[in-house]
Amino acid sequence: MSDRHIAERVGPTGLQSTVQRCIVATCGSTYGIRERIYVCPRCNGPLEIQLGFPSRAAAGSLRKQWEARATSSDPLNHSGVWRYRELLPFDTSSPVVTLFEGNTPLYDAPRCAEYSGLSHLRLKHLGCNPTGSFKDTGMTVAVTQAALLGAQTVVCASTGNTAASLAAYAARAAIQCAIIVPHGHVTAAKLAQSMDYGAAVLEIDGTFDDAMRVVWGLAADSSIYLANSINPFRIEGQKTVAFELLQQCSWRVPNHVVLPGGNMGNSSALSKGFDELLRLGLIDGSPKIHVVQAEGAAPLARLFAEMGKVQLRDNAFSLPDCITPVEHPQTLATAIKIGAPVSWQKSLRGVLQSRGQVLAVAEQEIADAKAIIGRDGIGCEPASATTVAGIRRLVASGIIRHDESVVAILTGHVLKDPDYISHYHRGTLSLPSGGKDQDGAVQKIYGAFRNPPERVALSKDAILKSLDRRRRASMQGTKS
Numbered sequence: 001m002s003d004r005h006i007a008e009r010v011g012p013t014g015l016q017s018t019v020q021r022c023i024v025a026t027c028g029s030t031y032g033i034r035e036r037i038y039v040c041p042r043c044n045g046p047l048e049i050q051l052g053f054p055s056r057a058a059a060g061s062l063r064k065q066w067e068a069r070a071t072s073s074d075p076l077n078h079s080g081v082w083r084y085r086e087l088l089p090f091d092t093s094s095p096v097v098t099l100f101e102g103n104t105p106l107y108d109a110p111r112c113a114e115y116s117g118l119s120h121l122r123l124k125h126l127g128c129n130p131t132g133s134f135k136d137t138g139m140t141v142a143v144t145q146a147a148l149l150g151a152q153t154v155v156c157a158s159t160g161n162t163a164a165s166l167a168a169y170a171a172r173a174a175i176q177c178a179i180i181v182p183h184g185h186v187t188a189a190k191l192a193q194s195m196d197y198g199a200a201v202l203e204i205d206g207t208f209d210d211a212m213r214v215v216w217g218l219a220a221d222s223s224i225y226l227a228n229s230i231n232p233f234r235i236e237g238q239k240t241v242a243f244e245l246l247q248q249c250s251w252r253v254p255n256h257v258v259l260p261g262g263n264m265g266n267s268s269a270l271s272k273g274f275d276e277l278l279r280l281g282l283i284d285g286s287p288k289i290h291v292v293q294a295e296g297a298a299p300l301a302r303l304f305a306e307m308g309k310v311q312l313r314d315n316a317f318s319l320p321d322c323i324t325p326v327e328h329p330q331t332l333a334t335a336i337k338i339g340a341p342v343s344w345q346k347s348l349r350g351v352l353q354s355r356g357q358v359l360a361v362a363e364q365e366i367a368d369a370k371a372i373i374g375r376d377g378i379g380c381e382p383a384s385a386t387t388v389a390g391i392r393r394l395v396a397s398g399i400i401r402h403d404e405s406v407v408a409i410l411t412g413h414v415l416k417d418p419d420y421i422s423h424y425h426r427g428t429l430s431l432p433s434g435g436k437d438q439d440g441a442v443q444k445i446y447g448a449f450r451n452p453p454e455r456v457a458l459s460k461d462a463i464l465k466s467l468d469r470r471r472r473a474s475m476q477g478t479k480s
């Protein structure tokens with residue numbers, strides 16, 4: 001356990017008025033923040049943390065305070081999550097479990113911009129977190145809460161990244177960790193991380209959604225703490241990405257923020273973050289939030305399309321009661337291979353409030369967008385590339401204008417799935433579900449930006465020839 005303690009109170013109104021609140025409009029029940037619950041005990045609805053906000057006047061000083069902390073020598077301020085502790089549900093006595101998460105870069109990406117039809121595009125790379133994905137910003141908070149509650153074991157279902165992150169933070173806190181993953185559907189790199197961090201790696205025959213059902217059962221045991229994003233404390237950590245992003249943008253709000261959607265925790269978190277800044281008067285408008293899924297695992301995109309044009313009157317709309325799951329989700333972007341997302345309601349609420357979109361993109365589009373992100377010298381895992389693929393579509397359909405400011409959220413590190421990259425560039429990447437066409441032939445993904453390695457003779461001449469040929473080819477490509 002870390003020996004660091006939060007140095008200041010949450011805010012002038014403090015924790016006393018901070019509660020866990022059911023988001024279902026007809027329920028709205030509230031619960032104490034140290035009650036170990038994940039959904040509303042009354043109606044089973046999703047919970048969120050409702051902060052006892054500092055007053056707008058007190059909030060005025062927050063921006064300056066947060067900016068000063070970014071250069072402070074206090075180790076707690078090195079965390080890009082705990083730096084924003086006035087808006088987190090903890091008090092002075094809380095020991096913090098941190099790996100100095102957050103602090104992730106915001107890059108200009110000119111090649112991605114050109115590919116998407118934009119004048120300018122920025123990529124916020126959450127894959128630069130300690131375990132290589134955005135999960136760390138949530139896990140520092142969830143495991144801090146688990147330790148406070150005296151949990152013996154922390155548990156999650158995962159497509160790989162949640163598992164790696166939970167395993168690392170549990171190791172820091174010396175709490176037992178069990179991760180439940182679908183056998184054969186998690187990349188080797190992600191599994192390797194969880195093994196290294198000492199978690200019990202438990203592989204089931206089934207999908208992520210089956211794993212999620214099993215962990216629900218486990219979480220009924222009072223010594224076990226559930227760390228999936230249905231847990232509102234995860235969302236509290238992940239919302240700080242909105243704060244850090246705005247700080248990096250000098251508090252100028254981008255027109256659009258685009259992120260991948262799987263279990264839908266991250267989009268819920270970002271919407272909450274922007275909403276809190278707006279309510280505190282720290283920004284004067286919110287970005288449109290667009291969520292992008294892979295076509296073979298797109299239950300929310302399907303629901304969104306079915307809803308048609310939602311009438312937004314005074315920001316009031318009613319959320320659908322249920323979502324139809326995708327029984328056998330299919331995508332090579334294994335991180336988002338999810339058919340029954342647990343946080344779909346919170347995510348959809350954020351998208352609708354911001355007047356954004358939920359859309360789905362094809363495997364080919366994800367693969368090519370990923371290669372283009374690589375050409376900007378940035379790189380990411382496949383799920384993250386749904387963003388650039390989605391932006392390209394949103395620009396083509398006129399929903400995003402060429403000159404608007406757009407930020408794509410990259411969620412995972414390029415080295416999370418090296419097999420995918422190698423197959424793409426060697427021309428051996430094939431579609432999921434066996435990827436067979438009517439004649440039984442394997443359907444390959446054509447890598448428009450393929451860059452396979454080349455066997456070359458052991459001579460200076462041969463190497464120079466190869467470089468010359470490549471230069472000419474790329475000049476021809478530029479002309480055509």
Ligand code: F0G
Nearest residue numbers: 158159161162262263264265266411412
């Ligand atoms: N990108 C990456 C790299 C992910 O690992 C995930 C989710 C997402 C996007 C989608 O985020 O679920 O908040 O909508 N990965 C989870 C996991 C499910 O178990 O690692 P979401």
